[in-house]
Amino acid sequence: DAKTTQPTSMDCAEGRAANLPCNHSTISGNEYVYWYRQIHSQGPQYIIHGLKNNETNEMASLIITEDRKSSTLILPHATLRDTAVYYCIVPNTGNQFYFGTGTSLTVIP
Amino acid sequence: GAVVSQHPSRVICKSGTSVKIECRSLDFQATTMFWYRQFPKKSLMLMATSNEGSKATYEQGVEKDKFLINHASLTLSTLTVTSAHPEDSSFYICSAAGWTQETQYFGPGTRLLVL
Numbered sequence: 001d002a003k004t005t006q007p008t009s010m011d012c013a014e015g016r017a018a019n020l021p022c023n024h025s026t027i028s029g030n031e032y033v034y035w036y037r038q039i040h041s042q043g044p045q046y047i048i049h050g051l052k053n054n055e056t057n058e059m060a061s062l063i064i065t066e067d068r069k070s071s072t073l074i075l076p077h078a079t080l081r082d083t084a085v086y087y088c089i090v091p092n093t094g095n096q097f098y099f100g101t102g103t104s105l106t107v108i109p
Numbered sequence: 110g111a112v113v114s115q116h117p118s119r120v121i122c123k124s125g126t127s128v129k130i131e132c133r134s135l136d137f138q139a140t141t142m143f144w145y146r147q148f149p150k151k152s153l154m155l156m157a158t159s160n161e162g163s164k165a166t167y168e169q170g171v172e173k174d175k176f177l178i179n180h181a182s183l184t185l186s187t188l189t190v191t192s193a194h195p196e197d198s199s200f201y202i203c204s205a206a207g208w209t210q211e212t213q214y215f216g217p218g219t220r221l222l223v224l
Contacts, residue, residue, distance in 0.1 A: 043202050043215035095206060097213060099152040
């Protein structure tokens, strides 16, 4: 079963920051948080992952709370091409991914 | 880097036939590959985990004799859907993880339609 919960859907205005929350209250100390997105009829695309510290790359920023029970993916300037389903995943000990429902992000012109 | 390909991208077959789907890691060695399927408007569902040179580990409810998985090299895994039925029609996606087994990189998916 998925170890994360996310809102089902969100809207964001084009050019604005998109903040996508994720709860992972049962995460253990050595488990990473991964974020992927899936555009319709494509395979999931890796975005970012983190353990404790906040992370940033060319695609997004990941903010992890101090207690690690939740995180937020930030797309700083959303574009129409960022419309996708975003998945927050905490793998199990065998590195298996059990996907939740994800958040369907719609970027509005 | 970290590119995973799948072939074919889509396939149509008759009920009762077998279909083989290939998953390749193009620029890294994949010690572990994973197979998922996704039904319309649903999330990805893990089917099996495959380690190079070992038998695949199947998730509960996935028939190992129906979904044959082979991971004979560090860059190739295959999924064979045997005696396909219309209810096997789905989007099949593979992923691959390298030596560190942290990040999984996903293929583009294969859409299977069984008539």
